[in-house]
Amino acid sequence: MNLQFIVDGLLTGSMIGLGAIGVTLTYSILRFSNFAHGDFMAWGTYATLAVVSAIGAIFGKVAPIGPLSFGWPLIVAVIIAMGFTGLLALALDKVLFSRLRSKGQSIIVVMASFGASMALRSLLEFLFTSRPTYFSRAIQIAMPVGFGIRITPDQIVLLIVTALLVLGVHLLITKTQTGRSMQALSQNPALARVVGIDVAKVVRVTWLIGGGLACVAGVMIGILVQIRPLMGFDMLLPMFAAAILGGIGSVPGAVLGGLIIGLAEAGAVQLIGAEWRAAVSFIILMAVLFIRPIGLFGVKER
Amino acid sequence: MDILGYGAFFLTTALIFSFITLGLNLQWGLTGLFNVGLAGFVAIGAYTSALLTTPDAAGRFGGFDLPIAVGWLGGMIVAGLAAAIIGVATLRLKSDYLAITTFGVAVVVQLVALNAQSLTGGPFGIGFIPRPFASLAETPLLFNFANLGVVAIVMLVVYLALEHLSHSPWGRVLKALREDERAAVSLGKSARFYRVQAFAVGGAIMGLAGALQAHFVGFIAPDNYVPILTFQVWVMLIVGGSGSNKGAVVGSILVWAIWAGSGALTSALFSPEQQARAASLQIVAIGVMLCVILLVRPGGLFGDMPRRRRAAAQQPSLAADESGVS
Numbered sequence: 001m002n003l004q005f006i007v008d009g010l011l012t013g014s015m016i017g018l019g020a021i022g023v024t025l026t027y028s029i030l031r032f033s034n035f036a037h038g039d040f041m042a043w044g045t046y047a048t049l050a051v052v053s054a055i056g057a058i059f060g061k062v063a064p065i066g067p068l069s070f071g072w073p074l075i076v077a078v079i080i081a082m083g084f085t086g087l088l089a090l091a092l093d094k095v096l097f098s099r100l101r102s103k104g105q106s107i108i109v110v111m112a113s114f115g116a117s118m119a120l121r122s123l124l125e126f127l128f129t130s131r132p133t134y135f136s137r138a139i140q141i142a143m144p145v146g147f148g149i150r151i152t153p154d155q156i157v158l159l160i161v162t163a164l165l166v167l168g169v170h171l172l173i174t175k176t177q178t179g180r181s182m183q184a185l186s187q188n189p190a191l192a193r194v195v196g197i198d199v200a201k202v203v204r205v206t207w208l209i210g211g212g213l214a215c216v217a218g219v220m221i222g223i224l225v226q227i228r229p230l231m232g233f234d235m236l237l238p239m240f241a242a243a244i245l246g247g248i249g250s251v252p253g254a255v256l257g258g259l260i261i262g263l264a265e266a267g268a269v270q271l272i273g274a275e276w277r278a279a280v281s282f283i284i285l286m287a288v289l290f291i292r293p294i295g296l297f298g299v300k301e302r
Numbered sequence: 303m304d305i306l307g308y309g310a311f312f313l314t315t316a317l318i319f320s321f322i323t324l325g326l327n328l329q330w331g332l333t334g335l336f337n338v339g340l341a342g343f344v345a346i347g348a349y350t351s352a353l354l355t356t357p358d359a360a361g362r363f364g365g366f367d368l369p370i371a372v373g374w375l376g377g378m379i380v381a382g383l384a385a386a387i388i389g390v391a392t393l394r395l396k397s398d399y400l401a402i403t404t405f406g407v408a409v410v411v412q413l414v415a416l417n418a419q420s421l422t423g424g425p426f427g428i429g430f431i432p433r434p435f436a437s438l439a440e441t442p443l444l445f446n447f448a449n450l451g452v453v454a455i456v457m458l459v460v461y462l463a464l465e466h467l468s469h470s471p472w473g474r475v476l477k478a479l480r481e482d483e484r485a486a487v488s489l490g491k492s493a494r495f496y497r498v499q500a501f502a503v504g505g506a507i508m509g510l511a512g513a514l515q516a517h518f519v520g521f522i523a524p525d526n527y528v529p530i531l532t533f534q535v536w537v538m539l540i541v542g543g544s545g546s547n548k549g550a551v552v553g554s555i556l557v558w559a560i561w562a563g564s565g566a567l568t569s570a571l572f573s574p575e576q577q578a579r580a581a582s583l584q585i586v587a588i589g590v591m592l593c594v595i596l597l598v599r600p601g602g603l604f605g606d607m608p609r610r611r612r613a614a615a616q617q618p619s620l621a622a623d624e625s626g627v628s
Contacts, residue, residue, distance in 0.1 A: 033398040035338070035405070096593055103600075107336050107397050111536065112596050114338055118533050119589025125582035233529075237409050240402045275417045282406040286391060289403065293395050 003147045005266040011155055011224060013262020014162035018217035019235055020242035020254035021169060022210030028186035028249030029206045030101070032109040036092065037214060037239065038232030039120040044085035044215025045222045045231065046128055051077035052135065067153040069136040070223065078219050086211035092116060093207055117233065124229035132226040135219075158220050165216060166255050169209060173251055178205055186249050234278070238265070241281040245288050247298025256296065260284070310446035312562065313555070317453045318515045320554040322531075323538045324464055324547060325507030331544035332468055333500040334480040335389075336397055338532055339404030340508050342411035345527035346384050347377035347509025348516040349415065352428045355517070362428075363421050370432055374513045381509020382502045389498035408532065415524035427523030431516050449518055456514065457551075460507060464547050467503075476500055530585065534561065537592045543602030552603060561588070 019041060026034045055073040056062070062071040096116060100109045142150035173179035181202050184192040193199065214232070221231050242261050246253025265280045288295060322344055329335040337343075351373035358365040368376075388407060392400040415422045422428065433439070435448040467473050478486040479493050487493050516522045534557065542553020564587070568580040595602065 027398070033402055035401075096597070099597055107334070107401075108596060108600065110336060110398060110401055111540075112593050114533070114536070115589045115592035115596070117589075118530070119586045119593070122582040122585035122589065126579050126586065129579060130582075237402075237406050240405070244399070244402070276413065278413050279410050282410045285403065285406055289391050289395065289399060293399070 002270065003149050005270050006263065007149055007151050007155065008269075009263030009266030010159060010259060011220075011262070012265055013259035014159060015217045015220050015258075016235065016238045016242050016262055017255035017258025018162060018165065018213045018220070019232075019239040020246065020258045021166070021251055022214050023239050024243040024246065024248055024250065024254040025182070025206050025210055027243065029182055029202060030097070030109075032097075032101075032106050032113065033240065034210075035110065035113040035236065036117040036120060037210065038234070038236040039117050039124075040085050040089055040211050040214040041218035041221070041232035041235060042124055042229055043088055043120060043218075043232075044081050044211070045218035045227050046124060046229075047081035047084045048074070048077045048215070048219050048222070049133065049135065049227060051080050064136075064138075067140075068157060069138050069140055069154050074135060074219075074223075078216060081219070082212035082215045085215035086208035089207040089211035089214075090204060093203070098203075121229055121233055128229065130229055132228045134226055135222050154223055158223065161216070162220075165213065166251070169213070170251055172209075178202070182206065237278065237285075238262075238281040241285040241288075244293075245284060245295055247295030250295070250297040253295060253297035307443045307446050310443075310450045312558075314446065314450045314453050314518060315515075316555040316558040317450075317457050317551075318511055318518065319535065319538060319558050320457065320551045321460065321511035321514065322508050322535045323542065323550040323554045324460060325504040325511065326535055326539050327504075327544060327547060327550040328464060328467075328507065329501055329504035331539065331546065331550070332473065332480065333476045333497055333504075334397070335393070335497060335501050335504075336401040337404045337501075337504070338401050338536075339406065339408030339411075340535055341527040341529060341531040342404070342408035343381045343385060343505045343508040344512035344515075344531065345411045345415060345524075347381040347512030348522050348526070349422055349428070349512075350380040350509070351377035351513035352431045352516050352522055353421075355432050356428060356430055361420065362423055370434055370517055373517065374510060377509045377513030377516075378506040379509075381512070382506030385505025385508075386498055386502035388505075389501040393494050393497045393501065408527075408529065412524055412527060415527065422524070425524060427521060427525075429521045431520050431522065433517055433520045453514060453518070456510075460510070461547060461551070464507075468547065472496075472499075533585075533589070533592075534558075537588055539602075540592060540595050540600075541602050543604035546602075546604040549602055549604030557588075 023037050052073050062073050064071045096112050097109055100112055140152040140154055142152045144150050173182060181197045184197055185202050238261050242257035243254050246257030261281050261284055265277045268280045269277050326340055329337050353364040354366050354368045354376045355370055355373035356365045357367050388403055392403045416425055434452055435445055438445040438448055475491050475496050479496060483493055538554040538557040539550055541557050542549030564584050568584060569577060572580045
């Protein structure tokens with residue numbers, strides 16, 4: 001078996017993991033599974049694309065950095081688009097989710113997120129058509145790194161970025177006051193309120209983190225694969241599976257779950273063929289639900 | 303005459319949608335089980351029935367050439383079994399897990415339909431599915447009305463059965479579980495067992511809908527069972543009012559009329575190149591409509607859902623709190 005699947009799996013796993021962080025946080029803090037999360041990914045990616053072309057129109061053609069396929073405009077654009085995606089998530093929460101949450105039926109919120117997902121995705125198709133696009137059409141030469149594995153400069157950088165982001169979110173959640181409030185709210189909402197935690201602020205931070213990371217994950221897909229309105233929706237099942245495999249509410253769990261699913265998918269592509277890759281997350285999901293529904297790092301539901 | 307024929311065709315399609323909506327109403331409206339992968343169960347029914355009834359085909363499994371009624375029954379049974387398995391796996395867990403799993407079912411069924419060429423015919427689907435009254439096909443009017451008659455009769459049977467079920471002791475247990483699980487369980491009702499049953503019966507009705515449609519059109523392909531179908535049926539149920547069988551049927555006809563009407567409008571108003579984009583705008587509009595109904599009138603037209611007032615009151619919600627603190 002060719003070991004190349006490790007690199008492919010780690011990359012897919014990074015995309016899934018970054019998305020799954022948002023899913024797991026929304027689930028544990030706002031208590032619903034957000035079917036629109038994949039579409040945040042796609043919206044973030046298209047926002048990045050829009051800013052990149054705006055920068056291109058103002059400054060002309062910018063040379064890429066070193067051996068990478070992109071230059072500083074993409075980096076600036078991602079940062080702007082992360083904010084945009086976070087705000088999009090906040091806005092959707094404001095007009096839709098928070099109002100339904102106040103009625104106290106969490107499953108209605110899930111349904112609303114399903115409707116919102118359809119609307120968001122179709123709006124992208126309307127604005128940008130369903131034709132795939134790319135950040136760059138340049139082809140990168142993959143460097144051999146031994147054991148038959150090849151890796152491109154883009155892929156190295158994206159893996160490092162993922163690691164830094166995950167570390168950052170982990171530190172934010174474990175070391176800062178806001179992060180500890182988030183944990184408190186997810187573990188015991190009633191008690192958290194009693195000790196005077198600013199719920200509105202925690203909700204805001206949750207959406208901003210989730211939206212921002214979804215944007216980065218989407219841009220990774222855009223750089224390494226392609227940009228399509230459906231790109232996020234197709235990631236939804238792997239993201240849910242990763243969040244449940246890792247244990248709902250656990251950020252390291254979501255990332256580890258994402259990596260496991262990414263590696264399993266890449267392995268399956270080699271063994272049984274690429275057309276079946278989407279079934280891998282479902283099989284893992286079912287296995288987790290049968291064997292250990294609380295996941296790897298989960299805590300028992302209260 | 304053409305209009306009459308189209309009317310019959312439209313109504314048949316709408317009634318087939320009503321079956322799916324009735325199945326969903328049993329799962330969601332009556333029992334509170336969230337199914338976002340119903341397209342998968344419809345597809346299972348359609349493909350099962352197609353495999354059972356088509357003539358033997360080279361290069362594809364089956365083609366057993368059985369009577370159409372056997373196909374309907376087979377579609378119901380297999381879809382019901384699939385729903386039962388999913389139910390056993392997820393119904394002891396939180397309701398969100400069921401939602402995610404059913405979503406996965408739809409993805410996997412789509413994958414099998416596309417890739418298992420020797421079973422499902424792959425992306426080109428299965429053709430030559432026997433149609434009831436095929437001998438009448440030369441006179442479309444008669445053909446359409448005959449089919450409408452068959453679907454209407456099956457609809458009547460399923461509708462009356464569901465009405466009877468929802469007022470039977472069985473249906474009362476489901477409602478009791480939906481409203482106050484703890485009380486129902488304390489009366490000795492096994493929550494999980496009843497829910498699995500409801501989920502399986504709902505899945506079987508969806509399978510029947512798939513089979514009916516396959517035999518009405520005579521041709522099926524994976525494209526028929528994409529998430530948009532799930533979405534349409536949810537809108538139908540929410541518009542009609544979850545919990546009400548009458549609402550499920552009326553909602554289906556109403557939403558299908560809006561859908562078909564706006565589809566005809568976009569194809570009349572937009573040039574062929576722009577139609578794909580216009581169609582996506584149509585989906586946006588329906589998605590927004592779903593959200594607005596959920597916000598403004600969650601009961602729909604005929605809904606009876608005095609759901610969990612007390613449970614909601616016991617757990618003061620996050621949002622109420624947010625506004626208080628900020």
